[in-house]
Amino acid sequence: MSAHGQLMDGVYRWQRHIYDLTRKYYLLGRDGLIADLDPPAGASVLEIGCGTGRNLIAVGKAWPQAQLYGVDISDAMLDTARGAVAKAGMGARVTLARGDACGFDADALLGRATFDRVFVSYALSMIPDWEAALHQAAACVAPGGRLEIVDFGQQERLPGVWKRLLSGWLAQFHVTPRRELGHAIEAVARNMGGVAHVRALYRGYALRGGMMRV
Template sequence: MTKDSHGDLMDHIYRHQRHFYDATRKYYLLGRDQLIEALAPPFNGTVLEIGCGTGRNLLAVRQRYPQARLFGLDISEAMLATARAQSQDRNILYARADAAAFDPQQLFGVGHFDRIFISYALSMIPPWQAVLGQVCGMLPSGGELHIVDFGQQERLPKLFRSALRAWLAWFHVTPRAELRIRLEELAHAEDACLQFTEVKGGYAWLFAMKKPAFM
């Protein structure tokens, strides 16, 4: 799927949903606020969200870390329109791009980010592994990648798991069973520390990958 076709698909899905997205998603996109609490960027540090959607998360980051420099990227222009409208006067820079292939210097005038986070977006991006490889290269020494997304519901009832998967499929959401393995491989390659937390019996997976800091 090309960037334009995937962007058109996301625009089609969220053209109307974006107006009530935040009000409904708060009930089942678990772990987002836990991720934001763990970001703890340095003073005046740079924070990038991949798949920023309506900007809800970046607004929460702005409230929690007022001195951070914030950037948001999404492939859906419809969602970005909502994000920009909701983030007026909050000093957050947004851009439309393919998360698997973008130039941060060209988009934002920034080559690296102290913190990068991805909240329930990898499960909607077909080349999700390419996204991970892309953003890992944008973390400086001591930088951190934080991810929350649907897990495999390992300890939840089978009927619930089947119903959830069927419902998610309507929205082109596919939980990534290999996400933990891929992040472990990347952490090993980067000599980074990887923290993994299950949320609500594996309903969601929460990760924090921290690159070593070199003096």
């Protein structure tokens, strides 16, 4: 296991049991992203950094004909995700695998190389080589498909004291908002001949972005 994988297992070995309960108060924009996915009937949907499986289950409930896939570097999180997926009755629709977001063989791990929808929710801010993870996510998008991302923004329109408090809190969990994320999404889209979108949410608290692959 990589050093980052060991770190994530250490951070979430116990927190995974209360992760969804606590994070719902500040991982804003996840449900809006899920609502915007709108996969066609029978589409494939991949979440990179799937964690507890919370988001994949929400996608599965919203679009019962979609086939769902998830990759995460943490064995501890994947154990929780497998239990949650089974409890939700989605075992036949969800394929989970351990993989490093910065570089994995989707075909070998999940049985297919590309997906109609790929999304990353509050994971890039936890990945040291987040730009490699962004390129990997884009490479997994099928022609005509979409990549969607939500993560922490720069809180540019929020009080400075809020930003300092949030940054200090996030640092305890090895989370660093990526100042260049919006520009990086646009660059990846240009390089792939795709169409990018980037916008701030909640006065800069979060950033939504992504691309459509032509």
